[in-house]
Amino acid sequence: MYIYDHHDHAIVKARVAQFRDQTERYQRGELSDDEFRPLRLQNGLYVQRHAPMLRVAIPYGMLSSAQLRRLARIVRTYDRGYGHFTTRQNLQLNWPKLEAAPDILAELAEVEMHAIQTSGNCIRNITTDHFAGVAADEVVDPRPWAEILRQWSTFHPEFAYLPRKFKIAVSGTTQDRAAILVHDIGLQLVVDATGGTGFSVYVGGGLGRTPLIGKKIRDFLPWKHVLTYCEAILRVYNRFGRRDNMYKARIKILVKALGTDEFARQVESEWAHLKDSPATLTEAEVTRVASQFSAPAYAALPIVDISHQTKLIEDRAFARWVERNVHTHRVAGYAAVSLSLKSPGLAPGDATDVQMDGVAGLADAYSFGEIRVSHEQNLVLADVRQADLFDVWQAARTLGLASPTIGLLTDMIVCPGGDFCSLANAKSLPIAAAIQDRFNELDYLHDIGDLSLNISGCMNSCGHHHLAGIGILGVDKNGAEWYQITIGGRQGNAAQIGDVIGRSFAAKDVPDVIENLIETYLSQRLEGEMFVETVDRIGLQPFRDRAYEKAAPKHTPEMENV
Secondary structure, three states: OOOOOHHHHHHHHHHHHHHHHHHHHHHOOOOOHHHHHHHHHOOOEEEOOOOEEEEEOOHHHEEEHHHHHHHHHHHHHHOOOEEEEOOOOOEEEOOOOHHHHHHHHHHHHHOOOOOOOOOOOOEOOOEEOOOOOOEOOEOOOOHHHHHHHHHHHOOOHHHOOOOOOEOEEEEOEOOOOOOHHHOOEEEEEEEOOOOOEEEEEEEOOEOOOOOEOOEEEEEEEEHHHHHHHHHHHHHHHHHHOOOOOHHHOOHHHHHHHHOHHHHHHHHHHHHOOOOOOOOOOOHHHHHHHHHHHOOOOOOOOOOOOHHHHHHHHHOHHHHHHHHHHEEEEOOOOEEEEEEOOOOOOOOOOEEEHHHHHHHHHHHHHHOOOEEEEOOOOOEEEEEEEHHHHHHHHHHHHHHOOOOOOOOOOOOOEEOOHHHOOOOOOOOOHHHHHHHHHHOOOHHHHHHHOOOOEEEEOOOOOOOOHHHOOEEEEEEEEOOEEEEEEEEOOEOOOOOEOOEEOOOOEEHHHHHHHHHHHHHHHHHHOOOOOOHHHHHHHHOOHHHHHHHOOOOOOOOOHHHHHO
């Protein structure tokens, strides 16, 4: 992973000192709320429903064990003993005190971390595949390119006050796991017929109240031009993006209004002035950054470990965990492991300080001291020997991180919702807990198979409900919390937005509705057919009819208070 040089250390240290002074002036009354707001947002500090929220940047989702231990210390010292990992591979602290924020940033700086550009109308954290560098289907490692984009975009003066926030994702695999089609800019690494590396470029994707799939404007952009071409896109957006209406200020609205061809034409026209400017990348610069992502010292191992195979036969619970949570690695004898942050009793994506410390220890012992944060709000050990998988599983069980449910219904993406967020229309976490409680039988979950269920507390879609096989959106109905259901969404190469099945439901009815939708799928699916494939084949009507059937109440007593 990228290691700071003396320039990085100096910049981040100066930023901490600057924000400490700004915070102290605000507390003395020398800065008004309106004056302090952009200053705190530039340092990742929000004001939420009950307390400030600090969002810590985790560039492209990579953490060292030392960094994760520091995050554990921070949530233990300055928060309530846990943090929330997000779909943008960051960490949110939900209960820090305002006066403690500069101290937190100072502690982060000691381990080469910060909260810069995790909020505000700027270029946010660059994201990529959580299996980058180890994925069996990888064409080009996207991490150096994500780091190059990070260095270019951080503190870029021209893009500090964009019409709205701006998100970039990079994928280097044949199967997109970075959701590039729902980003402002999505970059797909490709190799042409001559062996040259470049990018397919997508623009105008996004979720929120106007969900749209990104449009391709370049089939092949040579790698050396990636910064200048992205700069041309941002210049067109910065010039013509709407600033009069925040709900229509994202680049997706501009692309839709102009049309893909006209937007691409304007980008090409702007790029003509930038194409061979000093921001054009050189081989020396790419090599400099790529050297920070060299492969660890892998051992020469057999393709199949005999002791591992024996344990698979002897222990059914272990075998089930391997089936769902262990992933193919490009190096023989190794595997990538997903540690589930979806255990009953904790909000999806949350990890305690004890769990963070424990995962850091596992990383040191079994995965070259490195951890990844996934788009699905789980943690990943990317380089585990097959021979060590049984020991990792046992340790993960002790930490409460071994639910064998990756990719299944209860592996939900869930935003903090009305329990924390002042923008939310409804709570997300009680709905998630009720669904986890209803679908707690592993055999049933495995019979259902791969099925995504995501929950957002408002139209901002932080829970990515539009992209789920089953999506749940909290809505306000005359001051009461109700929930709208969509089905048929998916992410990846064939990303599509789910369709609303009809009128919204009361909180107490949501688990019954989900059960009815799943029973419809189980009764209608063809052999080997996944949920979204069944929806595509038979349409919404059978699901809609069943969802609105009156059924005997099955909800838990806790749901009465949602």
